[in-house]
Amino acid sequence: MATTGGSPDCGDPVDVPDAPGVADVAAHPDVSDHVDGTAPSGASGDTGAPFRSGFVTVIGRPNVGKSTLVNRVVGTKVTITSPRPNTTRRSVRAVLHLPGVQAVFVDTPGLHRPRTALGTRLNEHVAEALGDIDVVVVVLDATAAIGPGDRLVLGRAAAACAPAAGDGAHAVPSALMVAVNKVDRASGAQTMEHLQGAHDVLEEAGARAEFFPVSAATGAGVTALVDTVLARLPEGPPYFPEDMVSDASEAFWVAELVREQLLARVREELPHSIACRVTEWEWPRIRIDIVVERESQKGMVIGKAGELLKAVGTAVRAQLPPGAYVELRVGVDKRWQQRPDAIERLGY
Ligand code: GDP
Ligand code: MG
Numbered sequence: 364m365a366t367t368g369g370s371p372d373c374g375d376p377v378d379v380p381d382a383p384g385v386a387d388v389a390a391h392p393d394v395s396d397h398v399d400g401t402a403p404s405g406a407s408g409d410t411g412a413p414f415r416s417g418f419v420t421v422i423g424r425p426n427v428g429k430s431t432l433v434n435r436v437v438g439t440k441v442t443i444t445s446p447r448p449n450t451t452r453r454s455v456r457a458v459l460h461l462p463g464v465q466a467v468f469v470d471t472p473g474l475h476r477p478r479t480a481l482g483t484r485l486n487e488h489v490a491e492a493l494g495d496i497d498v499v500v501v502v503l504d505a506t507a508a509i510g511p512g513d514r515l516v517l518g519r520a521a522a523a524c525a526p527a528a529g530d531g532a533h534a535v536p537s538a539l540m541v542a543v544n545k546v547d548r549a550s551g552a553q554t555m556e557h558l559q560g561a562h563d564v565l566e567e568a569g570a571r572a573e574f575f576p577v578s579a580a581t582g583a584g585v586t587a588l589v590d591t592v593l594a595r596l597p598e599g600p601p602y603f604p605e606d607m608v609s610d611a612s613e614a615f616w617v618a619e620l621v622r623e624q625l626l627a628r629v630r631e632e633l634p635h636s637i638a639c640r641v642t643e644w645e646w647p648r649i650r651i652d653i654v655v656e657r658e659s660q661k662g663m664v665i666g667k668a669g670e671l672l673k674a675v676g677t678a679v680r681a682q683l684p685p686g687a688y689v690e691l692r693v694g695v696d697k698r699w700q701q702r703p704d705a706i707e708r709l710g711y
Contacts, residue, residue: 416465417497417596422489422520424512425449425473427504428544432579433457433470436589441609442470443623447634449473450626452485452711454492456610458603464593465601469496474516481635481700484711493523498538498592501561505549505576509560517541517561521570538595539565539572542588547578614641615710620682621651621691624675625664633663638699638709647686654696654709661693 421429425448433455434440441457443450451472459466471492472485493499499520503513526536543557558574565572573591577584603610611619618639626634636656643650653664653672665672676689683689699705 412463413598414463414465414600415593415596416467416599416601418467418469418495418602419498419500419592420469420471420492420496420523421500421502422471422474422493423502423516424504424510425475427473427502428579429473429502430470432500432502432542432544432577432585433468435579435582435585436468437608439608441611443619443626445623445626445634447626449475449482449485449635450623452481452488453615454488456603458608458610459589460601460605460608461593464596465603466589466593466596467602474519475512479635479700480703481706481711484703484706489519493519496523496537497597498540498595499523500540500542500588500592501572502542502544503557503561505543505545505554505557509557509564513561514564517564518568520572521565521568524570538592539570540588540591541565541572541574542577542584543575544577544579546576546583547581614644617641617649617679617683617689618651618710620679621653621675621689624678625653628671628675629663633660635700636660637664638696638711640709642692643690648688648690650690650692653691653693654699655693656696656698656700658695661695664693 421433423429426446428444430442430444430451433442434444434457437457437459442455449472451470453472455470457468457470459468469492471489474486474489475482477483477486501516501520503509520539524537524539541558541561543554543561546554549557554576558576562572562574575584575588575591577588579585609616618641622637622639625637625639629637633655638654640652640654641649642652655661655664663671666674672691672693676691680687680689696705699709
């Protein structure tokens with residue numbers, strides 16, 4: 364039965380116990396070794412140069428590849444991705460550690476015209492991530508024409524990077540970079556058109572920027588972008604310890620992995636309605652509630668004879684340390700996307 368307050372009603376448990384043959388891959392930085400191959404920092408190296416650090420906010424329309432880019436930059440999966448819009452529901456900080464420098468990349472939800480309370484909340488996350496930063500990276504999709512959504516994003520970025528009046532803490536304006544992504548799928552002409560188009564929009568807004576054609580999927584052009592970002596960071600301390608690649612909690616991360624697997628499997632109408640939350644963590648047993656908005660959606664998530672849910676559980680376990688026991692339950696929280704209290708409880 365549906366509930367409107369308290370925790371959602373989650374019945375229909377489907378356990379996914381230890382199964383042989385499941386790959387032993389620890390994906391989350393907090394539960395795995397340092398896997399990004401970059402040297403942990405902590406000292407400024409041999410050069411004697413002062414340590415540098417800063418925050419780099421990545422913004423763009425939904426689905427342009429922000430999360431894929433952030434994962435690529437830090438060299439490990441710290442934020443989930445999918446072909447569905449609005450996959451990212453919270454800002455996630457991903458930390459790139461290099462000798463003498465630390466860059467904190469902030470992956471954000473896609474900026475969009477909100478139709479729900481959740482949509483409004485997602486845009487708030489973006490606005491919050493644009494305060495007090497050193498670099499803004501605007502991501503555009505080279506395979507789709509620059510539209511009003513992109514112009515809105517470019518305008519926000521220009522405003523966030525404008526020099527502040529007076530000589531307060533923000534007297535040094537943030538650097539602005541534009542990454543034209545998915546060039547692996549675009550023609551040279553399309554890519555050029557985007558670089559030029561973005562340049563024109565920003566020029567009109569009186570902003571200066573640097574431009575990079577990239578493919579987050581293949582990694583093409585990403586090094587040039589990252590090198591430039593790092594070069595713009597000011598002197599400053601390391602904000603995160605060397606072994607920390609993301610600020611997401613393990614519980615949030617596992618819930619996100621479940622949602623990612625669901626998004627990859629469910630049909631069109633459903634993705635926005637799905638929320639996931641860890642309700643019990645007693646290692647190796649993890650219980651995750653999958654919340655949908657209507658009774659009729661439960662069956663779609665569970666699948667015939669629980670098959671869909673089983674596949675989700677197995678795929679999630681494959682990304683956790685060995686021995687994890689994932690219990691998935693499906694429940695209804697009526698119209699949670701429209702209810703700020705529910706959105707908050709779900710952690711978005
Ligand atoms: P976000 O909403 O901006 O965070 O976008 P995601 O990172 O979730 O990516 C949206 C979709 O675009 C996913 O299906 C990605 O696999 C795909 N994608 C991201 N970057 C690239 C790229 O460089 N090339 C191609 N071909 N696809 C990409
Ligand atoms: Mg995303």
